[in-house]
Amino acid sequence: MKKITKLILLLIVTIGCLSSCKKADPLIDNTEYGVECEAQNKYLLINSTGFQEVGKAFIGTAGMVGRYLRLYDLDSKVSSVLCSDPSCTHDSNNCSAYLNSGQVSYYDNKIYYISNDSGNYSGDWILWKEDITGNNKTKVKAISLEDVIFKYQPQQIVLHHGKVYLRGIASTVDGAKPEYRISLLSARIDDNSDYQVLVDKTISSGVSTSWRFVGDYVYFMIKEISQDNNDVKITIMRFSTVDGKEETVYVESGITDKVADFWVTVNEVILLAGINENDHPCLWKLSNDKRETVVLWEGIKSEIPIIMEDIAVVSYYVDETRYIYIKDFDNDSVYSGPLFVNRAEGVDKDLGTQGYGFAVVGGDKDKVIINLIGLINERKIYTILFDLKNDMKSTVLWTDGN
Numbered sequence: 001m002k003k004i005t006k007l008i009l010l011l012i013v014t015i016g017c018l019s020s021c022k023k024a025d026p027l028i029d030n031t032e033y034g035v036e037c038e039a040q041n042k043y044l045l046i047n048s049t050g051f052q053e054v055g056k057a058f059i060g061t062a063g064m065v066g067r068y069l070r071l072y073d074l075d076s077k078v079s080s081v082l083c084s085d086p087s088c089t090h091d092s093n094n095c096s097a098y099l100n101s102g103q104v105s106y107y108d109n110k111i112y113y114i115s116n117d118s119g120n121y122s123g124d125w126i127l128w129k130e131d132i133t134g135n136n137k138t139k140v141k142a143i144s145l146e147d148v149i150f151k152y153q154p155q156q157i158v159l160h161h162g163k164v165y166l167r168g169i170a171s172t173v174d175g176a177k178p179e180y181r182i183s184l185l186s187a188r189i190d191d192n193s194d195y196q197v198l199v200d201k202t203i204s205s206g207v208s209t210s211w212r213f214v215g216d217y218v219y220f221m222i223k224e225i226s227q228d229n230n231d232v233k234i235t236i237m238r239f240s241t242v243d244g245k246e247e248t249v250y251v252e253s254g255i256t257d258k259v260a261d262f263w264v265t266v267n268e269v270i271l272l273a274g275i276n277e278n279d280h281p282c283l284w285k286l287s288n289d290k291r292e293t294v295v296l297w298e299g300i301k302s303e304i305p306i307i308m309e310d311i312a313v314v315s316y317y318v319d320e321t322r323y324i325y326i327k328d329f330d331n332d333s334v335y336s337g338p339l340f341v342n343r344a345e346g347v348d349k350d351l352g353t354q355g356y357g358f359a360v361v362g363g364d365k366d367k368v369i370i371n372l373i374g375l376i377n378e379r380k381i382y383t384i385l386f387d388l389k390n391d392m393k394s395t396v397l398w399t400d401g402n
């Protein structure tokens with residue numbers, strides 16, 4: 001019950017009143033971005049922020065408290081808020097680009113995101129869609145507060161292959177013992193309120209889940225931590241988006257290495273990030289119930305690698321300066337050195353120091369996108385693209401906060 005109260009409070013704090021702004025001329029011509037996309041394998045699925053690559057633009061969010069849907073156009077190098085009202089200053093929850101969840105999906109030429117209904121702070125969650133210009137905002141589906149949000153407590157909502165997927169972890173208490181209800185639900189992208197329950201399990205040990213969307217499959221990992229000895233058990237399942245077939249593709253228990261998140265490549269190779277018994281960051285390839293080291297950062301200790309499309313990143317400090325070491329899945333180095341070779345244009349601060357938190361958004365062999373989060377001198381998030389083909393040239397895609 002405590003969790004639910006917290007959830008409601010969080011909603012009240014973060015949900016904005018989404019007023020219907022006066023429609024103006026589109027900021028950007030919609031036809032420039034006619035690429036059909038789905039859940040993307042290049043970018044991590046992060047709770048607090050969202051990111052999608054759409055043709056020659058990036059769309060996403062960065063903020064911690066108020067989040068505004070933003071667009072960066074690679075051709076014009078212009079960063080804008082996806083708000084349809086030219087007189088709006090995008091600094092309150094009255095802005096039509098204000099979201100209560102950072103997550104953004106892009107599907108069939110539309111941006112999809114979750115927010116509340118206008119002025120209704122405690123009601124159902126709404127799945128909205130709109131054009132990439134920020135115009136034509138339409139309600140797609142109400143997600144019931146009672147039947148879905150309270151019951152399953154969705155942590156992430158993602159669109160893939162014509163369906164919306166919800167990944168939930170609800171904590172419950174049975175006597176003195178905490179329990180967790182983990183779930184994976186899917187529903188059609190329409191106003192129907194029926195959900196297909198793919199996973200619904202109650203687990204008494206510490207548990208976390210994550211997922212990947214690749215082609216015709218949804219991969220779902222359950223990571224359980226034994227209360228007796230902290231051993232880890234991982235189970236990876238996959239669900240066909242074509243015929244709904246469910247398979248368990250990998251199970252391992254009694255893991256004593258420190259394991260983090262998993263990844264599935266476009267060729268459906270399953271990788272797991274972690275730290276091996278010698279305290280070095282590594283990636284394991286999982287196949288036929290065997291875990292085999294394929295990438296290893298021998299000179300670095302205790303840092304967890306972050307995996308994306310075809311590279312993985314480890315970050316560490318040398319004195320006060322942040323370094324990164326990027327490798328591909330053949331264990332070859334893509335870049336190793338200071339994160340900032342030069343300061344980003346227009347930024348007068350040194351973002352590569354200990355005053356800035358570091359969160360990888362995603363990328364590939366050409367580029368890596370990183371959020372740098374001001375912790376000491378400023379409360380500001382910078383979403384920055386580093387060009388791996390051009391000496392780590394850094395470009396600020398957008399900032400949030402002050």
Ligand SMILES: [Zn+2]
Pocket residue numbers: 081083084085088089090091094095096097
């Ligand atoms: Zn606005």
